[in-house]
Amino acid sequence: MAxxxxxxxxxxxxxxxEIDEMPGTQDTMIKIKNPxxxxxxxxxxxxANVLSVYWxxxxxxxxxxxxxxxxxxxxxxxxx
Numbered sequence: 001m002a003x004x005x006x007x008x009x010x011x012x013x014x015x016x017x018e019i020d021e022m023p024g025t026q027d028t029m030i031k032i033k034n035p036x037x038x039x040x041x042x043x044x045x046x047x048a049n050v051l052s053v054y055w056x057x058x059x060x061x062x063x064x065x066x067x068x069x070x071x072x073x074x075x076x077x078x079x080x
Contacts (some may be wrong), residue, residue: 006064
């Protein structure tokens with residue numbers, strides 16, 4: 001299941017994408033799927049038909065994990 005993220009790349013605007021898994025501590029690249037601008041528009045520096053991109057971790061400042069909208073409800077203990 002893909003996770004929607006906002007990837008903050010150094011010296012450029014953040015991009016919205018999906019990833020299958022978070023990068024590990026030893027990873028040097030991250031595979032992102034369906035890369036687009038924050039507002040959903042295509043990235044002007046990628047070809048129009050690109051579906052996936054491998055991005056170097058060294059160029060990424062941080063990654064925000066976006067909520068899916070299907071959050072689980074948490075119930076506390078109820079005393080009767």
